[in-house]
Amino acid sequence: MDPIRVLVTGAAGQIAYSLLYSVAKGDVFGPNQPLSLHLLDIAPMMGVLEGVVMELNDCAFPLLREIIPTADEKVAFSDIDAAFLVGAMPRREGMERKDLLAANVKIFKSQGKALDQYAKKDVKVLVVGNPANTNAFICSKYAPSIPKENFSAMTRLDQNRATSQIANLLKVNVSDVANVIIWGNHSSTQYPDVSHAIVSINGTVTGVPDAVKDDGYLQGEFITTVQKRGAAVIAARKLSSAMSAAKAACDHMRDWFAGVSEGRFVSMGVISDGSYGTPKDVIYSFPVTIGPNKKWNIVQGLQVNDFSQEKMKITGDELLQEKEEALSVCQD
Numbered sequence: 625m626d627p628i629r630v631l632v633t634g635a636a637g638q639i640a641y642s643l644l645y646s647v648a649k650g651d652v653f654g655p656n657q658p659l660s661l662h663l664l665d666i667a668p669m670m671g672v673l674e675g676v677v678m679e680l681n682d683c684a685f686p687l688l689r690e691i692i693p694t695a696d697e698k699v700a701f702s703d704i705d706a707a708f709l710v711g712a713m714p715r716r717e718g719m720e721r722k723d724l725l726a727a728n729v730k731i732f733k734s735q736g737k738a739l740d741q742y743a744k745k746d747v748k749v750l751v752v753g754n755p756a757n758t759n760a761f762i763c764s765k766y767a768p769s770i771p772k773e774n775f776s777a778m779t780r781l782d783q784n785r786a787t788s789q790i791a792n793l794l795k796v797n798v799s800d801v802a803n804v805i806i807w808g809n810h811s812s813t814q815y816p817d818v819s820h821a822i823v824s825i826n827g828t829v830t831g832v833p834d835a836v837k838d839d840g841y842l843q844g845e846f847i848t849t850v851q852k853r854g855a856a857v858i859a860a861r862k863l864s865s866a867m868s869a870a871k872a873a874c875d876h877m878r879d880w881f882a883g884v885s886e887g888r889f890v891s892m893g894v895i896s897d898g899s900y901g902t903p904k905d906v907i908y909s910f911p912v913t914i915g916p917n918k919k920w921n922i923v924q925g926l927q928v929n930d931f932s933q934e935k936m937k938i939t940g941d942e943l944l945q946e947k948e949e950a951l952s953v954c955q956d
Contacts, residue, residue, distance in 0.1 A: 627658040627689045629704045633735070634711025635663035635693070636672040638863065639752065642870030643708060644676065648685040652878045653706075660690035664700035665711065697738040704743045706881070708873055709735060709763065712753025714864075725758065725946065726953040732759045733954065736766025743767075748880055748918065749775045752873050756810045757893045757907040758946040762954070764895070764907075773920070776880070777893030779806040779814065779909040781865065781872035786816040786850045790823065794835055800824040801832070805911045806891040807932075808902075808939025809946070814909065815935035816850040818842060820926055843931060883916045889923050890914070900928055902936060906943040 630647060632640050644661065646652060653659060661680070665673050673693045680691055694700050701707075713727035732751070739747065747770060751760035756777040764775040783806050784798075791798040801823050807815040821832040836842055857865045879890050889911040896908040899922045912920040928936070 625656065625658060627660045628653060628706065629660045629662060629702075631662040631664060631700055631704045631707040633664045633700070633707070633709050634753065636665040636669040636676055637710065638866035639710050639869045639873070640708075641676065642867045643710065643873055644680060645683070646870065646874045647708075648680060648683065648688045650685075650687050652874050653881055655687075658687050658689050660692065661688065662700050662702075662704060663691065663693045664697065665693075665695060667695040670695060697734065698742055701735070701738040701742040704747055706877060707739070707743070707747060707749045708752060708877065709749060709759070710752045710873070712759060715754075721946075722949050722953075725755065725950050728753070728755065728759050729762050729950050729953050732763040733766050736763040739763065740767035740769050743770070745770055747774060748877070750873060750877055750880075751775070751777045751893075752869065754810065755946060757909070757943055758950050760893060760907045761947060762950055765954075772895040775895070775907070776876070776920075777810060777907045777909070778869075778873055778876055779810050779891045779893050780876040781869050782806040782810060782814055782816060782850060782853075782909075783891040784868065784872050784875065785853045786818070786846075789846060789849060790818060790821065790832055790836070794823055794825065794832075796823060796825060802888050803911070804832075804891075805889075806909045807900075807936045808909055809943050810893065810909070811939070811942065812851045813939040813942045814851060815932065815939055816847055817932055817935075818846070819929070819932065820911070847935075879914055880920070881918060883914045883918075888913075892920060894920060894922070897922065899924065900926075900936060901933065903940045903944050906940070906947050908940065908943060 715724045760775050760777040786804045787801045791801050804821045805817040818832040823835050891909050892912050893907045893909045896902050898904040902908050911923040914920045
């Protein structure tokens with residue numbers, strides 16, 4: 625079997641440190657799929673990246689055939705099959721959102737152009753670096769030869785957080801909870817929705833709202849806990865979510881490549897076609913099914929009540945505003 629080429633950007637950073645282990649071990653692309661790792665970071669981080677390469681070598685992963693550490697986008701993006709775009713400008717204290725968007729537009733515009741020029745046309749691109757949805761939109765805009773469907777933003781961490789909250793509340797295993805939805809933006813406006821989620825309790829499958837029997841909690845504290853979980857981790861750990869973000873990125877890419885089982889869906893930030901009244905042509909998180917052909921489809925026909933519609937509109941409006949601000953600093 626030929627190795628696949630997998631790019632990780634921000635490869636000397638915290639999230640990548642957890643991510644690279646799982647990818648190289650075979651947790652993402654399968655236990656028999658050899659791979660070459662392309663590791664991109666900025667020039668000042670090359671010394672740190674050298675240490676990461678040493679550790680990857682010292683792990684003696686049977687599937688890992690080649691490691692290419694680089695600060696050169698041409699080298700990093702050449703012939704890749706999958707990309708984890710983790711590296712992004714973090715928000716610093718006192719930084720306005722527009723400044724953050726401007727800094728990230730520059731990064732993701734450049735990476736979009738590199739994808740367009742050097743990557744395989746069927747490359748699957750997952751944007752992890754925040755603001756992930758709008759970064760993915762910009763990246764796609766500057767890679768016109770690659771289908772928009774091949775770009776996604778990570779809301780799997782939010783889905784995992786929400787699933788874990790429900791599992792802990794109902795005292796079941798997380799594997800017993802399915803079909804939790806994250807609508808919209810990976811930001812504090814996201815809408816974690818369990819109205820279509822199911823849970824298996826002692827072998828009996830029931831709807832999560834029926835099992836929880838507390839709409840006040842599900843429409844209040846549950847939502848805000850998930851929305852603010854990233855900030856809570858930073859407050860406790862003094863560092864942002866790294867292990868959980870890496871695990872979510874692996875979950876997202878594994879499902880994209882391997883598909884999800886029938887009757888199950890997962891949340892991905894994908895290009896919106898206007899489903900459920902959402903704004904078109906933004907990267908919006910929807911529930912999706914994924915077949916064995918690596919093609920995702922937005923789940924259709926779900927009943928959306930007024931409460932949900934209102935929450936979905938708030939996060940959609942924020943994405944439109946972000947898109948407008950990002951485009952205003954593009955300077956083609």
